[in-house]
Amino acid sequence: MRLSRYLLPLLRENPAEAQIVSHRLMLRAGLVRQTAAGIYSWLPLGLRVLRRIEQIVREEQDRAGALELLMPTIQPADLWRQSGRYEAYGKEMLRIQDRHDREMLYGPTNEEVITAIVRDTIKSYRDLPRNLYHIQWKFRDEVRPRFGVMRGRDFLMKDAYSFDLDKAGARRAYEKMFVAYLRSFARMGLKALPMAADTGPIGGDLSHEFIILAETGESAVFVHRDLVELDVLSESIDFEGDLKPVIERWTGRYAATDEKHDAARFAAEVPPEARIEARGIEVGHIFYFGTKYSEPMGAVVTGPDGSTVALEMGSYGIGVSRLVGAIIEASHDDNGIIWPDAVAPFQVGLVNLKPGDSAVDQACEKLYAGLEAAGIDVLYDDQDERAGAKFAGMDLIGLPWQLHVGPRGVAKGVVELKRRATGLREELALDQVIARFRA
Numbered sequence: 001m002r003l004s005r006y007l008l009p010l011l012r013e014n015p016a017e018a019q020i021v022s023h024r025l026m027l028r029a030g031l032v033r034q035t036a037a038g039i040y041s042w043l044p045l046g047l048r049v050l051r052r053i054e055q056i057v058r059e060e061q062d063r064a065g066a067l068e069l070l071m072p073t074i075q076p077a078d079l080w081r082q083s084g085r086y087e088a089y090g091k092e093m094l095r096i097q098d099r100h101d102r103e104m105l106y107g108p109t110n111e112e113v114i115t116a117i118v119r120d121t122i123k124s125y126r127d128l129p130r131n132l133y134h135i136q137w138k139f140r141d142e143v144r145p146r147f148g149v150m151r152g153r154d155f156l157m158k159d160a161y162s163f164d165l166d167k168a169g170a171r172r173a174y175e176k177m178f179v180a181y182l183r184s185f186a187r188m189g190l191k192a193l194p195m196a197a198d199t200g201p202i203g204g205d206l207s208h209e210f211i212i213l214a215e216t217g218e219s220a221v222f223v224h225r226d227l228v229e230l231d232v233l234s235e236s237i238d239f240e241g242d243l244k245p246v247i248e249r250w251t252g253r254y255a256a257t258d259e260k261h262d263a264a265r266f267a268a269e270v271p272p273e274a275r276i277e278a279r280g281i282e283v284g285h286i287f288y289f290g291t292k293y294s295e296p297m298g299a300v301v302t303g304p305d306g307s308t309v310a311l312e313m314g315s316y317g318i319g320v321s322r323l324v325g326a327i328i329e330a331s332h333d334d335n336g337i338i339w340p341d342a343v344a345p346f347q348v349g350l351v352n353l354k355p356g357d358s359a360v361d362q363a364c365e366k367l368y369a370g371l372e373a374a375g376i377d378v379l380y381d382d383q384d385e386r387a388g389a390k391f392a393g394m395d396l397i398g399l400p401w402q403l404h405v406g407p408r409g410v411a412k413g414v415v416e417l418k419r420r421a422t423g424l425r426e427e428l429a430l431d432q433v434i435a436r437f438r439a
């Protein structure tokens with residue numbers, strides 16, 4: 001992509017309305033613009049990040065055996081009357097009337113819709129288990145939308161719903177999602193720690209929030225240091241095999257948000273040097289809730305012995321749009337964003353330090369075409385601007401690599417390669433650049 005043809009409205013100054021660093025940087029780096037309170041438009045650069053995150057989530061859901069479908073954003077109130085939640089949900093639900101005065105709503109979540117679909121399509125235990133997910137916009141009329149996309153009213157969520165014949169099956173579905181979550185966040189360059197969460201009236205131990213540590217997080221968290229040092233991506237995981245050892249490793253150390261924190265247990269179980277008291281951002285939440293929806297809505301199957309069985313269900317959410325902000329909270333410096341490679345909008349920023357100089361222009365064109373041909377996403381800054389402003393802009397948008405191409409280097413047949421995360425620079429022969437990125 002050529003910057004001269006792109007839409008990248010960078011802001012030099014910190015916008016006054018933004019209180020936390022990710023919100024500031026998302027506005028300054030031209031990722032989003034606010035359309036209404038808590039409602040954002042995703043500009044081209046921001047959308048690329050959103051799509052990358054979405055794709056990682058999708059791949060890991062698929063790997064764990066979940067099936068993607070797509071449910072609508074608008075739902076009939078009727079379905080919510082069947083589950084008994086229409087009145088209970090309260091003011092966070094945006095209620096709408098269509099031209100025939102039918103009551104509709106903008107979905108804050110999808111348990112009712114998916115339960116109705118499964119009720120109408122799955123009749124026998126032989127068609128179980130199933131886990132169905134979609135990645136779709138939600139609307140929750142939050143009283144206090146804040147921190148940009150972190151707590152929006154309109155936000156993108158991956159929500160999966162599992163359907164099983166019995167509790168043992170539901171537990172297994174839960175375990176698969178637990179591990180899929182560990183992998184998803186790790187692939188995004190995040191340390192997301194599972195913490196036991198409230199299970200409500202159902203009880204048990206089957207609800208976890210996945211929390212990343214960040215100063216601006218909404219909840220206080222208390223964690224054993226060992227947990228932070230675990231690495232899930234170095235393990236080979238067989239989703240059809242026994243996942244318990246992985247889960248035990250990730251739940252075997254103290255980790256709690258303020259809601260569930262037990263100071264006495266923390267002190268007793270965690271040696272002083274291993275105690276981490278920090279703040280955290282919830283990026284995912286998984287939940288087993290049994291027959292809470294299947295019973296009232298009549299989602300039943302015929303069991304092996306011919307009896308009628310209400311489906312055991314769980315739901316599993318990931319805040320896809322929140323993750324864009326959360327990743328920035330976890331990965332930035334004074335100059336701007338530092339995208340982890342896996343979610344970066346482009347891998348390389350190619351900086352022409354002297355547009356109009358024919359040797360430099362030619363070298364850049366050749367690199368640009370070569371990188372594109374090699375399948376490497378490159379943003380080419382071909383604009384007529386001061387070098388200083390270009391460097392600052394590249395640092396702000398945080399692409400993992402920068403290639404600086406100027407007249408002195410080109411005369412010697414070299415360019416400068418900079419790694420955004422470390423600031424390390426190396427000189428690279430022009431004809432080595434493509435090979436360097438392929439490696």
Ligand SMILES: Nc1ncnc2c1ncn2[C@@H]1O[C@H](COP(=O)(O)OP(=O)(O)O)[C@@H](O)[C@H]1O
Nearest residue numbers: 149150151152155282283284285317318319322
């Ligand atoms: N207002 C919001 N803005 C952005 N992301 C949100 C918002 N509410 C929830 N999410 C994301 O969706 C995930 C699943 O939502 P859920 O657990 O149902 O929400 P909550 O924790 O607010 O009850 C959360 O872990 C979070 O990452």
Ligand SMILES: [Mg+2]
Nearest residue numbers: 209282284285
């Ligand atoms: Mg939650």
